[in-house]
Amino acid sequence: MAARLRVDAVLVQAVIAGALSFAHLHDLAAAAGQDGWKAWAYPVSVDLLLVAAWRRLRSDGPSRLAWCWFLVALFASLGANxxxxxxxxxxxxxxxxxxxxxxxxxxxxxxxxxxxxxxHHAEPVPPAPASTPDDATTEPEPVVEPEPKPEAAPALVAEDPAPEALLTTTQEPAVPAVLIDHARKVADEYRTRTGSSIDTDTLRARLGVPPHLADAIAAHLA
Known part of the structure; x- marks a missing residue:
C-alpha cells in the first residue's frame, strides 16, 4: 500500500515563513553589494546557524552558548525582514x-x-548493575526464626516445716539400750569410787558423746 502524503498546516506555514525570510536575507545581501551566488549564501548561513543552535538546545539542554547564537541568528533573520x-x-x-x-x-x-x-559537560549516568543468570532463578532464602528459649523453671518455694517436724526436732534423741547399759555401769563405778552421782559433763567425757546425747543418757539414768 502506497504511503499517503499528509499535508500538515504547521509544516506548510514553516515552509512559507522560511521562504520569505530566505528571500528577505537575499535581497538585503544584494542591496549591500553582495551579488551573484554570495547573495544566496547569506540566507543559507543564517538559517543553518539558527537550526544548529536550536538543535543544540534540544539535544543537550539549555546553555548560554546555544542561546547566544540562537539569538544572534534570530536577530539577523528578523532584522532582514x-x-x-x-x-x-x-x-x-x-x-x-x-x-x-x-x-x-x-x-x-x-x-x-x-x-x-x-x-558539553554532562553528568555521567551510572551503569546499571549487571544481572547474572542466577538472579532470575535463585529463590530467596527462607527466614529462619530463632527457637524460643525455654523458660526458667520457677524457683521452688520452701514451705514452712510442719508442726510435727518442729516437735520431732525438739524431742530427745533416741538412745540405744546398749549405750544406756554401758552408761549405767560407768555411773555405778563412779558412785562406788566417789560416793556421789556422776554429773553430765563427766558422763559425756567418759562416754565420748555429744552434749545433747549425754543429756539424754543422763535423763535415762536419773
Missing part, C-alpha cells in the same frame, strides 16, 4: 548595514564552530 519592509532605502543602504553584511561570514563561522565542537 524588517529592513526589507521599507524602513531602509535598499538603493542606498547605510554603512552599518554594509559592515554587518561583510562581517557576517566570519561571525557565522565562529558560531557554527563553537556549537559543533564545544565540549
Amino acid at each position: 524588517i529592513a526589507t519592509a521599507g524602513f531602509l532605502d535598499l538603493d542606498d543602504p547605510p554603512g552599518l548595514l554594509r559592515l554587518g553584511i561583510a562581517g557576517w561570514p566570519a561571525l557565522a563561522f565562529l558560531g557554527g564552530t563553537l556549537l559543533a565542537h564545544s565540549a
